[in-house]
Amino acid sequence: MIKVGIAGVGFMGWMHYLAYRERDDIQVTALCTRNQAKLDGDWTSIQGNFGPPGEQVDTSAMSKYQEVEALLANPELDVIDVCLPPHLHKSVCLAALEAGKHVFCEKPLALNAEDCDALVAAAEGAGLQLLVGHVLPFMPEFEFLYKAVQQGTYGKLLGGRFERVISDPLWLKDFYDMEKVGGPLIDLHVHDAHLIRLLFGMPTRVTSQGRLRDDTVEYCNTLFHFEDSSLVVSATSGVLNQQGRPFMHGFEVHFEKATVQFQFAGYLDEPETNQLKVLVPGEEGQVIRPNVGEWDPVKSFSEEISEVVQSVQTGIASPLLSGQLARDAVMICQRQTDSVRSGESVTI
Structure with a gap:
Protein backbone atom coordinates (compact mmCIF):
# COMPACT_ATOMS: atom_id res chain seq x y z
CA MET A 1 0.00 0.00 0.00
CA HIS A 134 -2.67 17.76 -15.30
CA VAL A 135 -6.06 16.03 -15.30
CA LEU A 136 -7.27 17.10 -18.77
CA PRO A 137 -6.14 13.89 -20.58
CA PHE A 138 -8.30 11.87 -18.17
CA MET A 139 -11.54 13.70 -19.03
CA PRO A 140 -13.60 11.59 -21.47
CA GLU A 141 -13.53 13.81 -24.57
CA PHE A 142 -9.86 14.72 -24.15
CA GLU A 143 -8.97 11.10 -23.41
CA PHE A 144 -10.71 10.10 -26.65
CA LEU A 145 -8.63 12.67 -28.51
CA TYR A 146 -5.36 11.59 -26.92
CA LYS A 147 -5.98 7.93 -27.71
CA ALA A 148 -6.90 8.78 -31.31
CA VAL A 149 -3.53 10.50 -31.69
CA GLN A 150 -1.57 7.74 -29.94
CA GLN A 151 -3.24 4.94 -31.91
CA GLY A 152 -3.19 6.76 -35.25
CA THR A 153 -6.92 6.11 -35.57
CA TYR A 154 -7.51 8.87 -38.13
CA GLY A 155 -4.13 9.04 -39.76
CA LYS A 156 -1.67 11.92 -39.67
CA LEU A 157 -2.27 14.77 -37.23
CA LEU A 158 -2.63 18.05 -39.15
CA GLY A 159 -3.32 20.59 -36.41
CA GLY A 160 -6.11 22.01 -34.32
CA ARG A 161 -7.47 24.86 -32.25
CA PHE A 162 -8.08 24.94 -28.51
CA GLU A 163 -10.19 27.22 -26.32
CA ARG A 164 -10.23 27.86 -22.57
CA VAL A 165 -11.89 31.08 -21.42
CA ILE A 166 -13.39 32.08 -18.08
CA SER A 167 -15.18 35.08 -16.61
CA ASP A 168 -13.22 37.32 -14.28
CA PRO A 169 -12.53 35.29 -11.08
CA LEU A 170 -13.32 38.16 -8.73
CA TRP A 171 -13.04 35.92 -5.67
CA LEU A 172 -9.34 35.20 -6.34
CA LYS A 173 -7.57 38.38 -5.26
CA ASP A 174 -4.11 37.16 -6.34
CA PHE A 175 -5.18 35.66 -9.67
CA TYR A 176 -3.27 38.21 -11.79
CA ASP A 177 -0.21 38.22 -9.53
CA MET A 178 2.62 36.60 -11.49
CA GLU A 179 4.50 35.87 -8.27
CA LYS A 180 1.62 34.09 -6.49
CA VAL A 181 -0.82 32.51 -8.99
CA GLY A 182 0.63 33.33 -12.40
CA GLY A 183 -2.38 34.84 -14.15
CA PRO A 184 -4.67 33.29 -16.77
CA LEU A 185 -1.90 31.64 -18.80
CA ILE A 186 -0.08 29.84 -15.97
CA ASP A 187 -3.23 29.03 -14.00
CA LEU A 188 -5.69 28.31 -16.83
CA HIS A 189 -4.13 27.97 -20.28
CA VAL A 190 -1.39 25.70 -18.88
CA HIS A 191 -3.93 22.87 -19.31
CA ASP A 192 -3.98 23.40 -23.07
CA ALA A 193 -0.25 24.15 -23.28
CA HIS A 194 0.29 20.74 -21.67
CA LEU A 195 -2.16 19.08 -24.07
CA ILE A 196 -0.63 20.75 -27.13
CA ARG A 197 2.84 19.65 -26.01
CA LEU A 198 1.50 16.12 -25.43
CA LEU A 199 -0.19 15.83 -28.83
CA PHE A 200 2.11 17.76 -31.16
CA GLY A 201 5.48 17.89 -29.41
CA MET A 202 7.31 21.00 -28.25
CA PRO A 203 6.67 24.13 -30.31
CA THR A 204 9.74 25.95 -31.61
CA ARG A 205 8.13 29.39 -31.57
CA VAL A 206 4.91 31.15 -30.54
CA THR A 207 3.14 34.18 -31.93
CA SER A 208 0.65 35.63 -29.45
CA GLN A 209 -1.54 38.71 -29.56
CA GLY A 210 -3.59 39.73 -26.57
CA ARG A 211 -4.61 42.14 -23.85
CA LEU A 212 -2.62 42.89 -20.70
CA ARG A 213 -3.86 43.70 -17.22
CA ASP A 214 -0.90 45.68 -15.94
CA ASP A 215 1.92 43.35 -17.05
CA THR A 216 -0.06 40.09 -16.92
CA VAL A 217 -1.68 38.57 -20.01
CA GLU A 218 -5.43 38.70 -19.51
CA TYR A 219 -6.56 37.23 -22.85
CA CYS A 220 -4.72 36.12 -25.97
CA ASN A 221 -4.76 34.22 -29.23
CA THR A 222 -1.66 32.18 -30.04
CA LEU A 223 -0.27 30.47 -33.12
CA PHE A 224 2.17 27.67 -32.30
CA HIS A 225 5.02 26.94 -34.71
CA PHE A 226 6.68 23.51 -34.97
CA GLU A 227 9.59 21.92 -36.78
CA ASP A 228 6.93 20.38 -39.01
CA SER A 229 5.72 23.58 -40.64
CA SER A 230 2.61 21.85 -41.99
CA LEU A 231 1.11 21.68 -38.47
CA VAL A 232 -1.44 24.46 -37.89
CA VAL A 233 -2.14 24.82 -34.17
CA SER A 234 -3.75 27.72 -32.32
CA ALA A 235 -5.31 28.50 -28.94
CA THR A 236 -7.59 31.12 -27.42
CA SER A 237 -7.08 31.57 -23.70
CA GLY A 238 -7.81 33.85 -20.80
CA VAL A 239 -10.44 36.02 -19.15
CA LEU A 240 -13.39 37.92 -20.59
CA ASN A 241 -14.76 40.61 -18.32
CA GLN A 242 -18.34 39.36 -18.29
CA GLN A 243 -19.87 37.06 -15.75
CA GLY A 244 -22.52 35.39 -17.91
CA ARG A 245 -20.30 32.48 -18.94
CA PRO A 246 -18.01 31.55 -16.07
CA PHE A 247 -16.23 28.79 -17.99
CA MET A 248 -15.76 27.47 -21.51
CA HIS A 249 -13.35 24.98 -23.04
CA GLY A 250 -13.11 22.87 -26.17
CA PHE A 251 -11.14 21.81 -29.20
CA GLU A 252 -11.30 21.05 -32.90
CA VAL A 253 -8.44 18.81 -34.01
CA HIS A 254 -7.74 17.96 -37.63
CA PHE A 255 -6.47 14.61 -38.85
CA GLU A 256 -5.82 13.30 -42.33
CA LYS A 257 -8.94 11.13 -42.16
CA ALA A 258 -11.23 12.99 -39.72
CA THR A 259 -11.90 16.08 -37.63
CA VAL A 260 -12.63 15.65 -33.90
CA GLN A 261 -14.47 18.43 -32.08
CA PHE A 262 -15.95 19.19 -28.66
CA GLN A 263 -16.99 22.22 -26.64
CA PHE A 264 -18.54 22.86 -23.24
CA ALA A 265 -19.79 26.24 -22.03
CA GLY A 266 -21.06 26.82 -18.53
CA TYR A 267 -23.53 29.69 -18.87
CA LEU A 268 -25.19 31.15 -15.80
CA ASP A 269 -28.70 30.12 -16.88
CA GLU A 270 -27.75 26.60 -18.03
CA PRO A 271 -24.70 24.80 -19.41
CA GLU A 272 -24.41 23.92 -23.10
CA THR A 273 -22.40 21.03 -24.53
CA ASN A 274 -21.44 20.67 -28.16
CA GLN A 275 -20.92 16.95 -27.74
CA LEU A 276 -17.93 15.05 -29.04
CA LYS A 277 -18.11 14.46 -32.79
CA VAL A 278 -15.95 12.86 -35.42
CA LEU A 279 -16.42 14.36 -38.88
CA VAL A 280 -15.37 11.96 -41.62
CA PRO A 281 -14.48 13.37 -45.06
CA GLY A 282 -15.73 12.09 -48.37
CA GLU A 283 -18.21 13.06 -51.05
CA GLU A 284 -21.17 12.41 -48.77
CA GLY A 285 -19.39 12.95 -45.46
CA GLN A 286 -20.31 11.40 -42.13
CA VAL A 287 -20.86 12.57 -38.56
CA ILE A 288 -20.03 10.07 -35.79
CA ARG A 289 -21.02 10.84 -32.20
CA PRO A 290 -18.91 8.60 -29.93
CA ASN A 291 -20.52 7.81 -26.60
CA VAL A 292 -17.84 8.57 -24.01
CA GLY A 293 -20.31 8.94 -21.15
CA GLU A 294 -20.89 11.78 -18.75
CA TRP A 295 -17.89 13.36 -17.09
CA ASP A 296 -17.39 12.09 -13.55
CA PRO A 297 -14.74 14.32 -11.94
CA VAL A 298 -13.85 11.78 -9.27
CA LYS A 299 -13.35 9.08 -11.92
CA ILE A 305 -3.98 8.71 -9.40
CA SER A 306 -3.61 5.37 -11.19
CA GLU A 307 -0.77 6.93 -13.19
CA VAL A 308 0.82 8.06 -9.92
CA VAL A 309 0.62 4.53 -8.51
CA GLN A 310 2.14 2.99 -11.63
CA SER A 311 4.98 5.51 -11.71
CA VAL A 312 5.85 4.98 -8.04
CA GLN A 313 5.69 1.20 -8.34
CA THR A 314 7.72 0.94 -11.56
CA GLY A 315 10.07 3.89 -11.15
CA ILE A 316 9.13 5.01 -14.67
CA ALA A 317 7.64 8.48 -15.06
CA SER A 318 4.12 8.65 -16.45
CA PRO A 319 4.06 9.90 -20.06
CA LEU A 320 1.05 12.03 -19.05
CA LEU A 321 2.15 13.43 -15.68
CA SER A 322 5.93 13.74 -15.91
CA GLY A 323 7.64 16.76 -14.42
CA GLN A 324 9.42 17.42 -17.70
CA LEU A 325 6.14 17.63 -19.60
CA ALA A 326 4.70 19.99 -16.97
CA ARG A 327 7.86 22.08 -17.18
CA ASP A 328 7.46 22.38 -20.95
CA ALA A 329 3.86 23.56 -20.49
CA VAL A 330 5.01 26.33 -18.15
CA MET A 331 7.76 27.32 -20.59
CA ILE A 332 5.22 27.59 -23.41
CA CYS A 333 3.07 29.89 -21.26
CA GLN A 334 6.09 32.04 -20.42
CA ARG A 335 6.96 32.47 -24.07
CA GLN A 336 3.34 33.36 -24.90
CA THR A 337 3.56 36.10 -22.28
CA ASP A 338 6.82 37.34 -23.82
CA SER A 339 5.17 37.41 -27.25
CA VAL A 340 2.15 39.42 -26.08
CA ARG A 341 4.34 41.90 -24.24
CA SER A 342 6.75 42.38 -27.14
CA GLY A 343 4.28 42.17 -30.01
CA GLU A 344 6.64 39.77 -31.75
CA SER A 345 7.07 36.05 -32.34
CA VAL A 346 9.21 34.45 -29.65
CA THR A 347 11.47 31.41 -29.93
CA ILE A 348 11.08 28.68 -27.31
Whole structure:
Protein backbone atom coordinates (compact mmCIF):
# COMPACT_ATOMS: atom_id res chain seq x y z
CA MET A 1 0.00 0.00 0.00
CA ILE A 2 1.39 3.38 -1.03
CA LYS A 3 0.97 5.97 1.73
CA VAL A 4 0.26 9.59 0.89
CA GLY A 5 0.38 12.82 2.83
CA ILE A 6 -1.69 15.69 1.43
CA ALA A 7 -0.25 19.18 1.91
CA GLY A 8 -3.07 21.69 1.55
CA VAL A 9 -6.74 20.90 2.12
CA GLY A 10 -8.60 23.11 -0.31
CA PHE A 11 -10.67 22.27 -3.38
CA MET A 12 -7.94 20.31 -5.16
CA GLY A 13 -6.92 18.53 -1.97
CA TRP A 14 -10.57 17.51 -1.60
CA MET A 15 -10.80 16.21 -5.18
CA HIS A 16 -7.58 14.25 -4.75
CA TYR A 17 -8.82 12.81 -1.47
CA LEU A 18 -12.04 11.61 -3.14
CA ALA A 19 -9.96 9.93 -5.85
CA TYR A 20 -7.71 8.20 -3.31
CA ARG A 21 -10.82 6.98 -1.49
CA GLU A 22 -11.86 5.06 -4.63
CA ARG A 23 -8.67 3.01 -4.69
CA ASP A 24 -7.23 0.12 -2.68
CA ASP A 25 -3.57 0.47 -3.73
CA ILE A 26 -2.89 3.95 -2.33
CA GLN A 27 -4.13 5.61 0.85
CA VAL A 28 -4.11 9.04 2.47
CA THR A 29 -2.53 8.55 5.89
CA ALA A 30 -1.51 12.13 6.71
CA LEU A 31 -2.78 15.69 6.28
CA CYS A 32 -1.13 19.07 6.57
CA THR A 33 -3.11 22.30 6.91
CA ARG A 34 -3.14 25.21 9.33
CA ASN A 35 -6.93 24.98 9.47
CA GLN A 36 -7.70 23.06 12.66
CA ALA A 37 -11.33 22.43 11.64
CA LYS A 38 -10.14 20.62 8.50
CA LEU A 39 -7.63 18.58 10.49
CA ASP A 40 -10.57 17.57 12.68
CA GLY A 41 -12.52 16.45 9.60
CA ASP A 42 -14.82 19.39 8.86
CA TRP A 43 -14.32 19.96 5.13
CA THR A 44 -17.81 21.37 4.58
CA SER A 45 -16.43 24.83 3.76
CA ILE A 46 -14.80 23.53 0.54
CA GLN A 47 -16.54 24.58 -2.68
CA GLY A 48 -15.39 24.38 -6.28
CA ASN A 49 -16.60 24.96 -9.83
CA PHE A 50 -17.13 21.24 -10.42
CA GLY A 51 -17.49 18.07 -8.40
CA PRO A 52 -19.20 17.52 -5.05
CA PRO A 53 -18.93 20.06 -2.22
CA GLY A 54 -16.84 19.29 0.84
CA GLU A 55 -18.26 17.12 3.59
CA GLN A 56 -17.31 15.60 6.92
CA VAL A 57 -14.22 13.40 6.60
CA ASP A 58 -13.02 10.81 9.10
CA THR A 59 -9.46 11.91 9.85
CA SER A 60 -9.15 10.02 13.13
CA ALA A 61 -6.69 7.45 11.77
CA MET A 62 -4.55 10.02 9.93
CA SER A 63 -1.43 11.76 11.14
CA LYS A 64 -2.20 15.50 11.26
CA TYR A 65 0.20 18.41 10.99
CA GLN A 66 0.06 22.19 10.78
CA GLU A 67 3.61 22.56 9.42
CA VAL A 68 4.96 21.05 6.21
CA GLU A 69 8.30 20.23 7.85
CA ALA A 70 6.55 17.91 10.31
CA LEU A 71 4.64 16.21 7.48
CA LEU A 72 7.86 15.59 5.55
CA ALA A 73 9.50 14.09 8.63
CA ASN A 74 6.91 11.29 8.76
CA PRO A 75 8.97 8.19 7.81
CA GLU A 76 5.92 6.17 6.75
CA LEU A 77 4.94 8.42 3.84
CA ASP A 78 5.87 7.44 0.29
CA VAL A 79 4.28 10.35 -1.60
CA ILE A 80 3.61 13.99 -0.79
CA ASP A 81 0.58 15.35 -2.65
CA VAL A 82 1.10 19.12 -2.95
CA CYS A 83 -2.20 21.02 -3.20
CA LEU A 84 -0.93 24.35 -1.91
CA PRO A 85 -1.07 27.76 -3.66
CA PRO A 86 1.21 27.84 -6.74
CA HIS A 87 3.84 30.17 -5.25
CA LEU A 88 4.58 27.50 -2.62
CA HIS A 89 4.99 24.62 -5.07
CA LYS A 90 8.71 24.96 -5.68
CA SER A 91 9.80 25.17 -2.05
CA VAL A 92 7.52 22.40 -0.78
CA CYS A 93 8.20 20.03 -3.69
CA LEU A 94 11.94 20.58 -3.32
CA ALA A 95 11.78 19.95 0.43
CA ALA A 96 9.75 16.78 -0.14
CA LEU A 97 12.28 15.45 -2.65
CA GLU A 98 15.12 16.28 -0.27
CA ALA A 99 13.21 14.32 2.40
CA GLY A 100 13.21 11.27 0.13
CA LYS A 101 9.54 11.43 -0.87
CA HIS A 102 7.98 11.02 -4.28
CA VAL A 103 5.99 14.13 -5.25
CA PHE A 104 2.59 14.51 -6.85
CA CYS A 105 2.00 18.23 -7.34
CA GLU A 106 -1.16 19.88 -8.56
CA LYS A 107 -0.60 22.01 -11.67
CA PRO A 108 1.25 24.24 -12.36
CA LEU A 109 4.48 22.63 -11.26
CA ALA A 110 5.88 26.10 -10.54
CA LEU A 111 5.40 29.68 -11.73
CA ASN A 112 8.32 29.70 -14.17
CA ALA A 113 10.36 27.23 -16.18
CA GLU A 114 13.55 27.91 -14.23
CA ASP A 115 11.95 26.72 -10.99
CA CYS A 116 10.49 23.73 -12.84
CA ASP A 117 13.97 22.86 -14.13
CA ALA A 118 15.30 22.90 -10.58
CA LEU A 119 12.58 20.49 -9.45
CA VAL A 120 13.04 18.13 -12.40
CA ALA A 121 16.80 18.03 -11.73
CA ALA A 122 16.26 17.41 -8.02
CA ALA A 123 13.92 14.50 -8.70
CA GLU A 124 16.31 12.95 -11.21
CA GLY A 125 19.22 13.38 -8.83
CA ALA A 126 17.30 11.72 -6.00
CA GLY A 127 15.89 8.91 -8.15
CA LEU A 128 12.35 9.93 -7.18
CA GLN A 129 9.14 10.52 -9.10
CA LEU A 130 8.01 14.10 -9.77
CA LEU A 131 4.46 13.94 -11.13
CA VAL A 132 2.14 16.83 -11.91
CA GLY A 133 -1.64 16.84 -11.78
CA HIS A 134 -2.67 17.76 -15.30
CA VAL A 135 -6.06 16.03 -15.30
CA LEU A 136 -7.27 17.10 -18.77
CA PRO A 137 -6.14 13.89 -20.58
CA PHE A 138 -8.30 11.87 -18.17
CA MET A 139 -11.54 13.70 -19.03
CA PRO A 140 -13.60 11.59 -21.47
CA GLU A 141 -13.53 13.81 -24.57
CA PHE A 142 -9.86 14.72 -24.15
CA GLU A 143 -8.97 11.10 -23.41
CA PHE A 144 -10.71 10.10 -26.65
CA LEU A 145 -8.63 12.67 -28.51
CA TYR A 146 -5.36 11.59 -26.92
CA LYS A 147 -5.98 7.93 -27.71
CA ALA A 148 -6.90 8.78 -31.31
CA VAL A 149 -3.53 10.50 -31.69
CA GLN A 150 -1.57 7.74 -29.94
CA GLN A 151 -3.24 4.94 -31.91
CA GLY A 152 -3.19 6.76 -35.25
CA THR A 153 -6.92 6.11 -35.57
CA TYR A 154 -7.51 8.87 -38.13
CA GLY A 155 -4.13 9.04 -39.76
CA LYS A 156 -1.67 11.92 -39.67
CA LEU A 157 -2.27 14.77 -37.23
CA LEU A 158 -2.63 18.05 -39.15
CA GLY A 159 -3.32 20.59 -36.41
CA GLY A 160 -6.11 22.01 -34.32
CA ARG A 161 -7.47 24.86 -32.25
CA PHE A 162 -8.08 24.94 -28.51
CA GLU A 163 -10.19 27.22 -26.32
CA ARG A 164 -10.23 27.86 -22.57
CA VAL A 165 -11.89 31.08 -21.42
CA ILE A 166 -13.39 32.08 -18.08
CA SER A 167 -15.18 35.08 -16.61
CA ASP A 168 -13.22 37.32 -14.28
CA PRO A 169 -12.53 35.29 -11.08
CA LEU A 170 -13.32 38.16 -8.73
CA TRP A 171 -13.04 35.92 -5.67
CA LEU A 172 -9.34 35.20 -6.34
CA LYS A 173 -7.57 38.38 -5.26
CA ASP A 174 -4.11 37.16 -6.34
CA PHE A 175 -5.18 35.66 -9.67
CA TYR A 176 -3.27 38.21 -11.79
CA ASP A 177 -0.21 38.22 -9.53
CA MET A 178 2.62 36.60 -11.49
CA GLU A 179 4.50 35.87 -8.27
CA LYS A 180 1.62 34.09 -6.49
CA VAL A 181 -0.82 32.51 -8.99
CA GLY A 182 0.63 33.33 -12.40
CA GLY A 183 -2.38 34.84 -14.15
CA PRO A 184 -4.67 33.29 -16.77
CA LEU A 185 -1.90 31.64 -18.80
CA ILE A 186 -0.08 29.84 -15.97
CA ASP A 187 -3.23 29.03 -14.00
CA LEU A 188 -5.69 28.31 -16.83
CA HIS A 189 -4.13 27.97 -20.28
CA VAL A 190 -1.39 25.70 -18.88
CA HIS A 191 -3.93 22.87 -19.31
CA ASP A 192 -3.98 23.40 -23.07
CA ALA A 193 -0.25 24.15 -23.28
CA HIS A 194 0.29 20.74 -21.67
CA LEU A 195 -2.16 19.08 -24.07
CA ILE A 196 -0.63 20.75 -27.13
CA ARG A 197 2.84 19.65 -26.01
CA LEU A 198 1.50 16.12 -25.43
CA LEU A 199 -0.19 15.83 -28.83
CA PHE A 200 2.11 17.76 -31.16
CA GLY A 201 5.48 17.89 -29.41
CA MET A 202 7.31 21.00 -28.25
CA PRO A 203 6.67 24.13 -30.31
CA THR A 204 9.74 25.95 -31.61
CA ARG A 205 8.13 29.39 -31.57
CA VAL A 206 4.91 31.15 -30.54
CA THR A 207 3.14 34.18 -31.93
CA SER A 208 0.65 35.63 -29.45
CA GLN A 209 -1.54 38.71 -29.56
CA GLY A 210 -3.59 39.73 -26.57
CA ARG A 211 -4.61 42.14 -23.85
CA LEU A 212 -2.62 42.89 -20.70
CA ARG A 213 -3.86 43.70 -17.22
CA ASP A 214 -0.90 45.68 -15.94
CA ASP A 215 1.92 43.35 -17.05
CA THR A 216 -0.06 40.09 -16.92
CA VAL A 217 -1.68 38.57 -20.01
CA GLU A 218 -5.43 38.70 -19.51
CA TYR A 219 -6.56 37.23 -22.85
CA CYS A 220 -4.72 36.12 -25.97
CA ASN A 221 -4.76 34.22 -29.23
CA THR A 222 -1.66 32.18 -30.04
CA LEU A 223 -0.27 30.47 -33.12
CA PHE A 224 2.17 27.67 -32.30
CA HIS A 225 5.02 26.94 -34.71
CA PHE A 226 6.68 23.51 -34.97
CA GLU A 227 9.59 21.92 -36.78
CA ASP A 228 6.93 20.38 -39.01
CA SER A 229 5.72 23.58 -40.64
CA SER A 230 2.61 21.85 -41.99
CA LEU A 231 1.11 21.68 -38.47
CA VAL A 232 -1.44 24.46 -37.89
CA VAL A 233 -2.14 24.82 -34.17
CA SER A 234 -3.75 27.72 -32.32
CA ALA A 235 -5.31 28.50 -28.94
CA THR A 236 -7.59 31.12 -27.42
CA SER A 237 -7.08 31.57 -23.70
CA GLY A 238 -7.81 33.85 -20.80
CA VAL A 239 -10.44 36.02 -19.15
CA LEU A 240 -13.39 37.92 -20.59
CA ASN A 241 -14.76 40.61 -18.32
CA GLN A 242 -18.34 39.36 -18.29
CA GLN A 243 -19.87 37.06 -15.75
CA GLY A 244 -22.52 35.39 -17.91
CA ARG A 245 -20.30 32.48 -18.94
CA PRO A 246 -18.01 31.55 -16.07
CA PHE A 247 -16.23 28.79 -17.99
CA MET A 248 -15.76 27.47 -21.51
CA HIS A 249 -13.35 24.98 -23.04
CA GLY A 250 -13.11 22.87 -26.17
CA PHE A 251 -11.14 21.81 -29.20
CA GLU A 252 -11.30 21.05 -32.90
CA VAL A 253 -8.44 18.81 -34.01
CA HIS A 254 -7.74 17.96 -37.63
CA PHE A 255 -6.47 14.61 -38.85
CA GLU A 256 -5.82 13.30 -42.33
CA LYS A 257 -8.94 11.13 -42.16
CA ALA A 258 -11.23 12.99 -39.72
CA THR A 259 -11.90 16.08 -37.63
CA VAL A 260 -12.63 15.65 -33.90
CA GLN A 261 -14.47 18.43 -32.08
CA PHE A 262 -15.95 19.19 -28.66
CA GLN A 263 -16.99 22.22 -26.64
CA PHE A 264 -18.54 22.86 -23.24
CA ALA A 265 -19.79 26.24 -22.03
CA GLY A 266 -21.06 26.82 -18.53
CA TYR A 267 -23.53 29.69 -18.87
CA LEU A 268 -25.19 31.15 -15.80
CA ASP A 269 -28.70 30.12 -16.88
CA GLU A 270 -27.75 26.60 -18.03
CA PRO A 271 -24.70 24.80 -19.41
CA GLU A 272 -24.41 23.92 -23.10
CA THR A 273 -22.40 21.03 -24.53
CA ASN A 274 -21.44 20.67 -28.16
CA GLN A 275 -20.92 16.95 -27.74
CA LEU A 276 -17.93 15.05 -29.04
CA LYS A 277 -18.11 14.46 -32.79
CA VAL A 278 -15.95 12.86 -35.42
CA LEU A 279 -16.42 14.36 -38.88
CA VAL A 280 -15.37 11.96 -41.62
CA PRO A 281 -14.48 13.37 -45.06
CA GLY A 282 -15.73 12.09 -48.37
CA GLU A 283 -18.21 13.06 -51.05
CA GLU A 284 -21.17 12.41 -48.77
CA GLY A 285 -19.39 12.95 -45.46
CA GLN A 286 -20.31 11.40 -42.13
CA VAL A 287 -20.86 12.57 -38.56
CA ILE A 288 -20.03 10.07 -35.79
CA ARG A 289 -21.02 10.84 -32.20
CA PRO A 290 -18.91 8.60 -29.93
CA ASN A 291 -20.52 7.81 -26.60
CA VAL A 292 -17.84 8.57 -24.01
CA GLY A 293 -20.31 8.94 -21.15
CA GLU A 294 -20.89 11.78 -18.75
CA TRP A 295 -17.89 13.36 -17.09
CA ASP A 296 -17.39 12.09 -13.55
CA PRO A 297 -14.74 14.32 -11.94
CA VAL A 298 -13.85 11.78 -9.27
CA LYS A 299 -13.35 9.08 -11.92
CA SER A 300 -10.99 11.32 -13.91
CA PHE A 301 -8.94 12.12 -10.83
CA SER A 302 -8.91 8.43 -9.88
CA GLU A 303 -7.47 7.57 -13.31
CA GLU A 304 -4.86 10.27 -12.75
CA ILE A 305 -3.98 8.71 -9.40
CA SER A 306 -3.61 5.37 -11.19
CA GLU A 307 -0.77 6.93 -13.19
CA VAL A 308 0.82 8.06 -9.92
CA VAL A 309 0.62 4.53 -8.51
CA GLN A 310 2.14 2.99 -11.63
CA SER A 311 4.98 5.51 -11.71
CA VAL A 312 5.85 4.98 -8.04
CA GLN A 313 5.69 1.20 -8.34
CA THR A 314 7.72 0.94 -11.56
CA GLY A 315 10.07 3.89 -11.15
CA ILE A 316 9.13 5.01 -14.67
CA ALA A 317 7.64 8.48 -15.06
CA SER A 318 4.12 8.65 -16.45
CA PRO A 319 4.06 9.90 -20.06
CA LEU A 320 1.05 12.03 -19.05
CA LEU A 321 2.15 13.43 -15.68
CA SER A 322 5.93 13.74 -15.91
CA GLY A 323 7.64 16.76 -14.42
CA GLN A 324 9.42 17.42 -17.70
CA LEU A 325 6.14 17.63 -19.60
CA ALA A 326 4.70 19.99 -16.97
CA ARG A 327 7.86 22.08 -17.18
CA ASP A 328 7.46 22.38 -20.95
CA ALA A 329 3.86 23.56 -20.49
CA VAL A 330 5.01 26.33 -18.15
CA MET A 331 7.76 27.32 -20.59
CA ILE A 332 5.22 27.59 -23.41
CA CYS A 333 3.07 29.89 -21.26
CA GLN A 334 6.09 32.04 -20.42
CA ARG A 335 6.96 32.47 -24.07
CA GLN A 336 3.34 33.36 -24.90
CA THR A 337 3.56 36.10 -22.28
CA ASP A 338 6.82 37.34 -23.82
CA SER A 339 5.17 37.41 -27.25
CA VAL A 340 2.15 39.42 -26.08
CA ARG A 341 4.34 41.90 -24.24
CA SER A 342 6.75 42.38 -27.14
CA GLY A 343 4.28 42.17 -30.01
CA GLU A 344 6.64 39.77 -31.75
CA SER A 345 7.07 36.05 -32.34
CA VAL A 346 9.21 34.45 -29.65
CA THR A 347 11.47 31.41 -29.93
CA ILE A 348 11.08 28.68 -27.31
